[in-house]
Amino acid sequence: MTDRQRSDARRNHARILAVAEQEVAAHGANASLEQIARVAGVGSATVRRHFPTRQELLQAVLWQRIEVLCERARELTGAPDGGEALLTWLADLVTYCVGAKGLATALAYDGDPTGPNSCASAIEEAAEPLLRKAVEEGAVTPDVTVAELVGLIVGIAMVTEHHSEPQKAAERLFAVAVAGISPGS
Template sequence: MDKPVLRADARRNRAKVLAAAEEAFAVNGLAVPLDEIARIAGVGAGTVYRHFPSKEALFQAVVLDRLEQFAKEARGLLTAEDPGEAFFGFFTRVVQQVSRDRALCDALAETTGLGFKTNAGNDFRSATQALLTRAQAAGAVREDIDGDDLRALIAGCLAAERYSLEERHLVRVVIDGLRTSHPSCTLRNKT
């Protein structure tokens, strides 16, 4: 069944609510009340409830919107001149952006890096897998890493970013370990 088409003002209000929710969830996690999100968005509480019947539904919409943005970015990088640097840059941006967002970080880490069974989650997994495969074909990323490993590494890096005292040091260590040119990299076949 197709979604009903929203009027222009309803689309704008929905977008305002999503932006306000993303901002509020990033700072306060899921503890932020829906009334506060409505206030930040500059709309009434009824508008929030009309679009999102619960805080959980709103949070899921925020996460799915972010996944769609990441998938779009990854697909755009599939034609980059340097597949390795496109992959490593994308990996770093995902970790940096998500680690600054408390609620999104929790959601993605809890699901081992994007376990949402949705079109957005599938698109993200597919786009990152294609980016990884292209970087591996170019010889930039070790061949014994697959999409499941990549999602686990993203989840691990999110935890490292959150709890590390030295900003981005551990993410650099992971990226160095993924590179085929790193001296400690020994390729092995997965069984």
């Protein structure tokens, strides 16, 4: 294979992945592979050569998004206000989960979502320093875990998924969860 062929393959892979992310955001985990190929400007065989199964394509889209969230957590770890940094990251997670349109749910049923190389483990590892700093500053109670916070966000995303304005509804529920329901909380 020549360097030209390899660079074309890399470009095709990146283009397919970018289009797949858009299509999954718009249509969920059942996004059409043929539509992805059409919009990416490649044939269906090219999509299948890069991603032999729908599951592999969905996992690549999910991992790309997870890597962005992990990097964001690492960036925010150095912020001066740990509580604010954690809330900013959780708000980013809300936005991601609302935009994923069932992708995380579709992937969760394939294998062990808590395995050592899973998305859940990557998220927890990246967000743990954020939570630890917020706890040290007294912004979060010490018994809260990243897994619980992520579970809360996933629940919010799932309950608002079919709302007429899912992002707005999810942001409102997140604000209620952060503020609490007791006056003076």
